Amino acid sequence: MEFGFFRGLPENLFILDIVGQIAFLLDIVLQFFVAFRDSQTYRMIYKRTPIALRYLKSGFVIDLLACMPWDIIFKASGKKEEVRIIKLLAVELYCTHTAACIFYYLATTLPPSEEGYTWIGSLKLGDYSYSHFREIDIWKRYTTSLYFAIVTMATVGYGDIHAAILGK
Numbered sequence: 001m002e003f004g005f006f007r008g009l010p011e012n013l014f015i016l017d018i019v020g021q022i023a024f025l026l027d028i029v030l031q032f033f034v035a036f037r038d039s040q041t042y043r044m045i046y047k048r049t050p051i052a053l054r055y056l057k058s059g060f061v062i063d064l065l066a067c068m069p070w071d072i073i074f075k076a077s078g079k080k081e082e083v084r085i086i087k088l089l090a091v092e093l094y095c096t097h098t099a100a101c102i103f104y105y106l107a108t109t110l111p112p113s114e115e116g117y118t119w120i121g122s123l124k125l126g127d128y129s130y131s132h133f134r135e136i137d138i139w140k141r142y143t144t145s146l147y148f149a150i151v152t153m154a155t156v157g158y159g160d161i162h163a164a165i166l167g168k
Helices: 011-031 048-057 060-066 070-076 080-108 112-117 138-154
Strands: none
Touching: 011 060, 048 060, 070 080, 080 138
């Protein structure tokens, strides 16, 4: 609603937006202290330096952008429309990324023996088959999921991706 109907938030929604930004800021602070499991040794890492470096290399920038006071920047900026467009693009990219991750996760809920019955497992592009998609490069799987998410949100039809069983 903020993008389409408001030119800056009304006072009561502005306070709610600030509360949300503070929650994101607290999440950023907590992420610097949350231990993680090392993918090589499967041991828990509790030291703050490796935890902080891992977070800085992964989700820190996205989290930081999420807690930016965009409305204050919007009001202080002389280029109000450009700030709104940038914010809209950032939200759209985040929603597309999230939808792609959810679609891929749903495909992985079936056991590997039945992965050919998923949206990605039934996909064939020319001579290339995704029937054993878990063995394919992660970036190719992510790109395919992004394509599926964008086409789903745009509702233009899949063409080469279709339901493999009647329940879908």
